[in-house]
Amino acid sequence: NAGVMQNPRHLVRRRGQEARLRCSPMKGHSHVYWYRQLPEEGLKFMVYLQKENIIDESGMPKERFSAEFPKEGPSILRIQQVVRGDSAAYFCASSPTPTGGLFSGNTIYFGEGSWLTVV
Amino acid sequence: LAKTTQPISMDSYEGQEVNITCSHNNIATNDYITWYQQFPSQGPRFIIQGYKTKVTNEVASLFIPADRKSSTLSLPRVSLSDTAVYYCLVGDWDSSYKLIFGSGTRLLVRP
Numbered sequence: 001n002a003g004v005m006q007n008p009r010h011l012v013r014r015r016g017q018e019a020r021l022r023c024s025p026m027k028g029h030s031h032v033y034w035y036r037q038l039p040e041e042g043l044k045f046m047v048y049l050q051k052e053n054i055i056d057e058s059g060m061p062k063e064r065f066s067a068e069f070p071k072e073g074p075s076i077l078r079i080q081q082v083v084r085g086d087s088a089a090y091f092c093a094s095s096p097t098p099t100g101g102l103f104s105g106n107t108i109y110f111g112e113g114s115w116l117t118v119v
Numbered sequence: 120l121a122k123t124t125q126p127i128s129m130d131s132y133e134g135q136e137v138n139i140t141c142s143h144n145n146i147a148t149n150d151y152i153t154w155y156q157q158f159p160s161q162g163p164r165f166i167i168q169g170y171k172t173k174v175t176n177e178v179a180s181l182f183i184p185a186d187r188k189s190s191t192l193s194l195p196r197v198s199l200s201d202t203a204v205y206y207c208l209v210g211d212w213d214s215s216y217k218l219i220f221g222s223g224t225r226l227l228v229r230p
Contacts, residue, residue: 004162033218042206042220043163091162093218109220110162 003027004111005074006092012117014117019079019086021114025094033087033108034074035094043091049075087114123207128225137194139224141207144188150189152183155206157223167192194226202228211220 003026013019025032030051035043046060049069060067065080069075079086093110124142143152151170155163166212167174169181169190180193194201204223 035218035220042222043218044220045218089160093162103129107168109165112162113160115160 004029004092004094004109006090006111006114009053009091009112010115010117012061013079013082014080016033018056019082019118021079021092021116021118022074023077023092023094024074024098025092026081026096029094029096030093030116033095034075034077035091035093037091037113039088042095044104048062059110060075079116084118087116088119089115122219123209123221125205125207125221125224128227130227130229132198132229133198134196135227137197137201137228139189139192139205139207139226140189141209142189142209143209146187146227150187150209152181152187154179154181154192155208155220157204157206159166160196163220166205180194197226197228199228199230202226 007022007025017085023032031050037043039086045052047060048056049067049068052070052071058074064080066078075092077090091110091113093108095108122145125139129139151168153168154166156166159164167176167179168183169183171183171187174181182191182193192205204225206220206223208218208220210219
């Protein structure tokens with residue numbers, strides 16, 4: 001897990017503010033995934049990105065949420081106008097392979113998560 | 120992606136072997152089976168992955184019967200530090216990728 005770096009680890013925002021969560025994938029990885037975990041629940045897929053491209057955002061709420069993975073720098077998950085229901089742990093994961101990767105015997109690595117609390 | 124079913128929780132004692140079984144009746148031909156471990160306030164950690172028969176690494180063993188409709192994660196001689204949630208995932212990576220996490224199995228190891 002140490003290879004995927006997420007920050008901040010903990011973030012407190014008031015309702016209506018914006019939250020920005022950053023993820024630096026493991027060295028050599030060009031594929032990033034964001035997951036959300038509500039208390040006492042499993043992880044839910046949000047979005048899959050490659051450098052400068054969103055590949056699959058089917059798990060992302062249509063409003064207020066956006067993600068990017070620029071050519072340079074970390075991946076950013078942005079939540080605008082946060083509400084209390086956005087309070088959760090947000091996990092980023094990365095992998096080194098393109099399509100056909102993980103379940104062909106490769107591994108996806110998760111970061112330690114960013115805990116968002118909306119007050 | 121195939122749906123998985125696992126026990127919600129299990130209890131064990133230090134030094135025992137723990138077997139967690141996962142059902143995946145609709146597993147597809149190209150699907151692999153992957154297990155993750157998650158401690159509180161941490162990200163999931165890859166444990167083991169397999170396609171059929173038996174896979175063993177330094178942490179666990181994974182038993183997959185011929186019909187692949189279930190799999191069993193075996194943790195030898197558990198310790199208190201093995202208390203965690205264990206997730207079984209089944210799937211393939213087609214044109215896009217997503218991991219579907221179920222509720223997992225909460226393993227409690229007692230002294």
